[in-house]
Amino acid sequence: MSTSAKLRVLIAEDEVLVSMFLADLVEDAGFEVVGVARTAPDAVALAQQHRPDIALMDANLKGGASGIAAAEAMARDQDIAIIFISGDSGLADDPAVAALKPVAVVEKPCMPDDLTAVLQRAARLRNAD
Template identity: 40%
Template sequence: MSDLGNSILIVDDEFLIAQGLAAQVEDMGFTVCGTAATAADAVRLAREHRPMLVLMDMRLRGEGDGVDAALAIHETIGSKMIFITGSREPSTMARIQLDHPSAVLFKPISALKLRNTIRTALDMDTP
């Protein structure tokens, strides 16, 4: 789980949200290694690029959700996770905590909140 790259992977099934997050991340000086709308694509891109951080939406297209993808990515690559969700339902929050994320952000997300959360996550020591 070492030798992570210096890029960020964005996973969101809403194209415009993914593109908006990518623009904000790039404005912060980071490289976006890709965007994914499904859990399978997220895992594939993570294995290919080994990102240091993943911005992970909870609800995704197709089979699996953000937690399924995050657990697979965490187990095989070790990237840090910041979950992004529009839901504050206890069942959603409990499911997200299965992956022990660096942070959870609730939509809509301000640019400042995103910037501060990414910087905090990247300064944290890997458990």
């Protein structure tokens, strides 16, 4: 896809198999995966290092701080499109999530085509800037 060919995606997901699935899906959609983080501090560090265009964030990362806190830190430091992916069906109603104005909140499990469509929407938003 031409609109996403140069866009860089950071994945923050603590479940190894899920992160592998997400990385494959992101690459198959024509995006570049710049890093996969398992914890919130790692996600923030990778975002500072690689300056991704899009962050695909699990809201409930292991290791202390949440994916929401990591996304807040990233958004303070850079212009980044946030996509939350979580098994928490009420996540979209969380005021901290709403304040970040994510591109989408996707509930796990999700269909690959649905997540690809969300990534493509994020790409269109980034390219419109």
